[in-house]
Amino acid sequence: MLFDTHAHLNDPKFADDRDQVIRRAREEFGVQTIINVGYNRETIRTTLELAEAYDFIYAAVGWHPHDAKDCTEEDLAWIRELTEHPKVVALGEMGLDYYWDNSPRDVQAEVFRRQIAIARETGYPIIIHDRDAHEDVVRILKEEGADEVGGVMHCFGGDLAIMEECLRLNFMIGLGGPVTFKNRATLPKEIARNVPLDRLLLETDCPYLAPHPYRGKRNETGYVRLVAEAIAELRGITFEELAQATQENAKRLFRLP
Numbered sequence: 001m002l003f004d005t006h007a008h009l010n011d012p013k014f015a016d017d018r019d020q021v022i023r024r025a026r027e028e029f030g031v032q033t034i035i036n037v038g039y040n041r042e043t044i045r046t047t048l049e050l051a052e053a054y055d056f057i058y059a060a061v062g063w064h065p066h067d068a069k070d071c072t073e074e075d076l077a078w079i080r081e082l083t084e085h086p087k088v089v090a091l092g093e094m095g096l097d098y099y100w101d102n103s104p105r106d107v108q109a110e111v112f113r114r115q116i117a118i119a120r121e122t123g124y125p126i127i128i129h130d131r132d133a134h135e136d137v138v139r140i141l142k143e144e145g146a147d148e149v150g151g152v153m154h155c156f157g158g159d160l161a162i163m164e165e166c167l168r169l170n171f172m173i174g175l176g177g178p179v180t181f182k183n184r185a186t187l188p189k190e191i192a193r194n195v196p197l198d199r200l201l202l203e204t205d206c207p208y209l210a211p212h213p214y215r216g217k218r219n220e221t222g223y224v225r226l227v228a229e230a231i232a233e234l235r236g237i238t239f240e241e242l243a244q245a246t247q248e249n250a251k252r253l254f255r256l257p
C-alpha cells in the first residue's frame, strides 16, 4: 500500500538487478505504485521505457537545473509533447540548484519558468528540485502562477516558514531518507511532525539518500517503507494510517485511480 513518489530506477546503479529491486519493492516492502523521474534527454528516454514496461510505474518528465545550460527549444517542445503519453503524470524534476551551480543561475531560472508555463498549459502537477534556493524557488512559483497546477516539493529541505509558503502555493511536501537519519539536524524531522497529513508524500529518490540503516549505500524504492515507519513514529500514528494517507495524497495529486 506504499507509494514512492520519486525514484530513479533507470539509474545505471540498477543495471545488474533492476527487475529484482522492483520485484522486492512490491513483494517484500509493500510498494504498490512508483513515479520514476526523468530529468534530461537520456533519463527521460529511459524513464519512459521503464513506465512502459511496468504497469505500476508512472513517469515524470522534466529538465533538471543541473542540465539547464543544455536545454534547447526542441527539448521543451518534446517535454510538452510527452504530456500526451499515457504514463506521464507530472512535469519535473525542475527548479533551482544553488549548491552545485552546474548551470548559470539565470539560465536555471529561465528553464524553470518555461517548464512551469508548460505545466499550466497542460494542467500537469510539478515536481520541484530546490537545493539552497528556497527564496528564489518560492518567488518564481508565485510569479509564474504555479499554484494553479500545484505539485510537490521533492526532498523538502526548508524550515517551517518555507513549508507554510509552499502549502499556500498549493504544493505538497515530499519527505525521504533524511527523516530517518540519526545524527542529522532535526529540520526534516520537524517538518515530518508538522506537515498536515493531507499534504505529505513519501519518496526515496533512489539510488540516492538511502534511509538509516542503509545510509551511504545504494537506496532502493522498497526502503520507502523505512521512511513511512519513521514518519509514523514521529507523528505518533500507526504505519497503516500514514501509508494510507500518503497514498491517497499521491493519487489525488497525480490523478491516479
Ligand code: NI
Pocket (backbone or CB within 6 Å): 006, 008, 037, 093, 205
Ligand atoms: Ni530526484
